Amino acid sequence: MSERTPFYRMHNGAKATLPFPELEYETRLRGLRRSMDEKGLGAAVLTSMHNIAYYSGFLYCAFGRPYALVVTPDSSVTISAGIDAGQPWRRSHGDSLTYSDWARDNFERAVAHVAGEGQVVGYEADHLTLATRDRLEDALRPLVMVDIAPDTMRQRMRKSPAELALIREGARIADIGGAAIREAIREGVREIDIAMAGRDAMELAIAEAFPEAEYRDTWVWFQSGPNTDGAHNPVTSRRLAHGDILSLNTFPMISGYYTALERTLFLGEVDAASLEIWEANVAAHELGISLLQPGTSCAQVTAGINDFLADRDLLQYRSFGYGHSFGVLSHYYGREAGLELREDIDTVLEPGMVISMEPMLTIPEGTPGAGGYREHDILIIGEDGPENITGFPYGPAHNVVA
Numbered sequence: 001m002s003e004r005t006p007f008y009r010m011h012n013g014a015k016a017t018l019p020f021p022e023l024e025y026e027t028r029l030r031g032l033r034r035s036m037d038e039k040g041l042g043a044a045v046l047t048s049m050h051n052i053a054y055y056s057g058f059l060y061c062a063f064g065r066p067y068a069l070v071v072t073p074d075s076s077v078t079i080s081a082g083i084d085a086g087q088p089w090r091r092s093h094g095d096s097l098t099y100s101d102w103a104r105d106n107f108e109r110a111v112a113h114v115a116g117e118g119q120v121v122g123y124e125a126d127h128l129t130l131a132t133r134d135r136l137e138d139a140l141r142p143l144v145m146v147d148i149a150p151d152t153m154r155q156r157m158r159k160s161p162a163e164l165a166l167i168r169e170g171a172r173i174a175d176i177g178g179a180a181i182r183e184a185i186r187e188g189v190r191e192i193d194i195a196m197a198g199r200d201a202m203e204l205a206i207a208e209a210f211p212e213a214e215y216r217d218t219w220v221w222f223q224s225g226p227n228t229d230g231a232h233n234p235v236t237s238r239r240l241a242h243g244d245i246l247s248l249n250t251f252p253m254i255s256g257y258y259t260a261l262e263r264t265l266f267l268g269e270v271d272a273a274s275l276e277i278w279e280a281n282v283a284a285h286e287l288g289i290s291l292l293q294p295g296t297s298c299a300q301v302t303a304g305i306n307d308f309l310a311d312r313d314l315l316q317y318r319s320f321g322y323g324h325s326f327g328v329l330s331h332y333y334g335r336e337a338g339l340e341l342r343e344d345i346d347t348v349l350e351p352g353m354v355i356s357m358e359p360m361l362t363i364p365e366g367t368p369g370a371g372g373y374r375e376h377d378i379l380i381i382g383e384d385g386p387e388n389i390t391g392f393p394y395g396p397a398h399n400v401v402a
Helices: 022-039 049-056 106-115 130-140 149-157 161-184 191-209 225-229 272-291 298-311
Strands: 043-046 068-072 075-081 095-099 120-123 144-147 219-224 245-251 261-267 354-357 360-363 371-374 377-382 385-388
Touching: 022 043, 022 049, 022 068, 022 120, 022 149, 043 049, 043 106, 049 068, 049 075, 049 149, 068 106, 075 106, 095 106, 106 130, 120 130, 130 144, 161 191, 161 219, 161 245, 161 261, 161 377, 191 219, 191 245, 219 225, 225 245, 225 371, 245 371, 261 272, 261 371, 272 298, 272 354, 272 360, 272 371, 272 377
Parallel strands: 043 120, 075 095, 120 144
Antiparallel strands: 043 068, 068 075, 219 245, 245 261, 354 377, 360 371, 377 385
């Protein structure tokens, strides 16, 4: 560029093959525009990674910079930083506008150029900081700003056939990672070495199954001994010892879509106290799967598992909800809080939803059976009940590793 303009079009290269066909994105945008019509919105300014990816196909890397997808009744335009050059154009459905770094407010100027001033504007209240919201208000001069995050979340909770196909592939690849991890488990080996074996196997499988995708963010959490007490504990260099409780967790990421496999294992042998806890958690897992029926609320499923664990004097060892939705999701974006298996979620399960069943019991150190026990399967809710798309076996009969 010869001029220092606040924004410009960087249409460099040809459009890439996106995770889904154009019709899929147009269908999603129609759903968003219906919500916009109901609320009288002239424009929607989406800023989260999950919503921008869901409606455009572009998954941004922020690195401290703001991004947006501006949707109007007749356009959808990603707003991205100059550091990305032509990547947002190549990897998004619709148009793309790039803002320059020459002035602090160029992002807001680019958003206003597409959205217009004096509109009723939709935004994501659960994503924008107060400072960014204030700057957008100054630039857009809206009649009013309306939170549309709940509407977008409800739309994302119901998966299309194309999404279900991708999620099935993700579950299959998670199982591949699990098999590689199980094969690598040996006494004296470090957690990090085992985790790398699972991650490498999944990335190779993703590249084979999705040759035109972007590859990023696939990871493994492999924990042992006391490190198993939390579901999101990072990998360490702890070396495995005979009799250790182990937690296998694989997370293949395909074009922003998350899937997971999580399993309890033991190295060499499992003691009697641990076996009793493990078998109880497996039974809670199986009960939970049976309760995932269309027409049942998340709270009802939760209550059923709570009763089961309370009858065995184990409920006090539960540390979080029993499951969550899948889709455009990672450990740093995209959680669909309206579809979680918790006491305070009344969402009713419907065909096309995808949800995990993952009860976890954490027994404190110094207590017989100490450690964290968790099994995790992915279920697609169908007309006649749940379909389990996780294939890796669970329980003591399969996962005591010699």
